[in-house]
Amino acid sequence: MTTERRTEHIPSGRSRHHPLAPPDWLLKALRPSSAPVPWAAAARAGVALAAPLAVGFALDEPEYGALVSMGALSGVISDTADAYRMRVLHIAVPQLFGAVGVALGTLVFGHGWVAVGVVTVIALVSGMISSIGTVASVSGLLLLLNAVVGAGLPLPRPWWTAPLLLSAGGLFVLALSLLGWPLRGRQPERAAVATTYRALADTLEAAGGPAYEERRQQVTHALNQAYDLVLGRRARVHGRSPTLVRLLAQLNVVIPLVEAAPAAHLRGRPLPPEIPAAVRELATAVENGRTGTPALSLPPAHSPAERAIDAALRHAATIVLLAEPDPFNVDDRLGRPAALRVRARRAVRDMMLSGASWRYGLRLALCIGLAQILVSVVAIERSYWVALTVTFVLKPDFGSVFSRAVLRAVGTAGGLVVAAAVLAEVPRGWWDVPVMMVLGALIPVFSAKGYAFQTAAITPVILLLSDLLNHHGFDLIRPRLLDSLIGCAITLVAGYLLWPESWSTRIGDRLADTVDDAARYVERAFGVVQPDTEGGRQAARTARLQARRRIYRDLSGVRSEFQRALTEPPPTGARAAAWWPLVVAVERIVDATTAARVRVNHGAREPGAGEVSAVVTELRGLAEGVRSSRVPAPARTPPPAGAEDDASVLAPVRHEIAAARAITAPTG
Incomplete structure (x- = not known):
């Protein structure tokens, strides 16, 4: 029956606007x-x-x-x-x-x-x-x-x-x-892991250039999504599913490559194109479930950063193409989630x-x-x-x-x-x-x-x-x-x-908490007391990886809060815009710390206990400065960054801390 219905990105400054234009x-x-x-x-x-x-x-x-x-x-x-x-x-x-x-x-x-x-x-x-x-x-x-x-x-x-x-x-x-x-039961998880590899390939391709920071954010987001899907699926599976074990192993071996990316970026020059191309090949293998023998054609590695990428990429290729990974040799990195109940x-x-x-x-x-x-x-x-x-x-x-x-x-x-x-x-x-x-x-x-x-x-x-x-x-x-x-x-x-x-932004408080986490990360990465057993070293490495993942997740949350605050009217939106350079600075501190640890793992000299303690103290002071600053000062030009062959691997970390302190320092 039919009846008639009709009964009757980020601001860089203030822009000029016409008086009647929307804000x-x-x-x-x-x-x-x-x-x-x-x-x-x-x-x-x-x-x-x-x-x-x-x-x-x-x-x-x-x-x-x-x-x-x-x-x-x-x-x-x-x-x-x-x-x-x-x-x-x-x-x-x-x-x-x-x-x-x-x-x-x-x-x-x-x-x-x-x-x-x-x-x-x-x-x-x-x-x-x-x-x-x-x-x-x-x-x-x-x-x-x-x-x-x-x-x-x-x-x-x-x-x-x-x-x-x-x-x-x-x-x-x-x-x-x-x-x-029935036809695509594991496809979403497999696609998420492959997306992580492709995002990493884009990041490695951008290393040493201006697009690196944005690409690294995409890697963090993709990695979070993939871990949430794979580990969330494992929390509801009794025993060890071979398919999920393989996906988790493929996801875990991307972590060393992610860690090596900041070290590659600090070199200040692009990586050979064969490296991102090889990572994209691995992404295709993950997505198609392909197995076989790795056949990588990589350029010779000379510096610690290059050796880190070479070793991580060869190990990733072996695990990705492995038909049956050992189910009892798969580390969940973030820890297996508790039962749903x-x-x-x-x-x-x-x-x-x-x-x-x-x-x-x-x-x-x-x-x-x-x-x-x-x-x-x-x-x-x-x-x-x-x-x-x-x-x-x-x-x-x-x-x-x-x-x-x-x-x-x-x-x-x-x-x-x-x-x-x-x-x-x-x-x-x-x-x-x-x-x-x-x-x-x-x-x-x-x-x-x-x-x-x-x-x-x-x-x-x-x-x-x-x-x-x-x-x-x-x-x-x-x-x-x-x-x-x-x-x-x-x-x-x-x-x-x-x-x-x-209507008041909490980015400052959350940033301060993240800086404190970065200080703890430095302590774990370069702790004075090093475990003298293989099991102890593996536990310390896992703890360091978990700390790094938590920091990047926190920074991702800070970015989300920043994006939310930007859509607020003044003064909240203006405060969020003022805090943005410090968000970037804290991310760079974490990146520099990760790069320093990678360089030490591949031949660079370990920093002394006094230098590590000094960096941790500076980070603690930076956290207090963030908490006490209502609005950060305008960004200042930091001192020149240390090159890869600096006497200390922590020189880039100190440089990034100095840049961050310049942002929070009072003006006038």
Whole structure:
């Protein structure tokens, strides 16, 4: 049956702008990222959102089809993992929380202040569990979103109907995402390891040049992703899987090459092209699962850095092409993760004892409570959209709250243009199916471009589904925009401006902690007391590798926080820009320390205990200087860097520390 729908990068300084031009922080937030188009995810989203509508129209139950599509929408938003087993967690677990949320919301629908209180308590719980991790964050989001929908929208009865239909939509997305598992079960993990090798090849190719720092960041990110996938998979496998053992061995042997890259960069000249080419060959072998005998054609190695790369590359080639690595000779480097049950217990305990978790939960509960009270006192059409907007915007782990509020308003306005055309021109009925397929496919594509683009893609989908549930047609447009603006205003005032911690950057404190970690890394790398047994030396090396990986992970987190702070308006964005040279300086200190250790391992003279102690003391002092500086001084020109043949391998480390201290030193 068909009825008519229509009832009526990094700043280098300040740039000059026209007085009416948008500010820099907004332009940065609106700039689309260059992420590739996720074709498979787009196809899944289009089918997952359109198929339930087709079934609903075929059974003359369009409302049921719309609810299943709503559940599919939450599954599409959650479908962000690469590995198939991780997809089960990322999609199925949030669906369980979403079902609980909509059930609770449905039970209190129409109960006035009881509904306000229940939804506010759910907001507190949602905010607290969101601090645990990625899956928990999405679970908390769906718990609250579905509770708001259930409490604000008349859904089919009995109470269990809506949870069942919404869960069916999410599980449909999960089923579609797992279709390739039998054929590509290990492909995501294998591709992640191969990506690490290719990123390393690009880094080695850039060694000695200006593009090295950016390429090294890509290696760190790729290595983190690969370890998370492989070790996360091993945590759920009893015993030693031969495939995973091989992947872990291939990933472990890339670490010496990663360590040797800073030493190669400090040489100040490019590496022979045969070296990155050989690493790319290994990446292809990893991706294709190829085995055989290594056949490397490498130039002669002369300096300690060259010898380090040569030895590491030959060892990597042997392990990558080895058919059956020894399962009992594979070091997990970062340590094998604890069982999922143990990690869940730890996460809940940490959440209950965390002040940050309680503060975020209270912020979210305050904003949701104010939204619910407002719509209970003032007659606002489709009032549940106010709380929905608050829920989407007030997610600090998803990015800057301020910029998300602004971007959501912008994205909503853009999405309403598309929604207005659809609601005005497309008759309600079977024509909704192809329209939904197109709109659904655009969600993963636009989500990869940025938050404003994701909002613009999701808005017409939600409005189309809402129209199928309440038949308001074109009249949905104006209330949708008004409710979104009210929700953004509540979030900016009660969830942002009233909480100084939300608009003050903590990059300085986190950087200081990382500098302290760098000092401990130097102590471990050049400790005075060296183990005199093979087992002791291996344990010390593993501890040093773990310390280095933790530092790089921390620095990656600092960079992410910096990128988030850059999208804030002044003064936070300006402070973040001022801290940036110090972020780079700390990374260079860690790189120089790693390069020094590599050079010692391959023939350079070990530094004396006094020199090591002096470097550690300087790093401790730098950490204190970072903590005491509200805003770093303008970057100064550091003294010339030491060459590779300096008398001491720690000379480049001291140079980088001096450059960092020049940044934190007071001016005037």
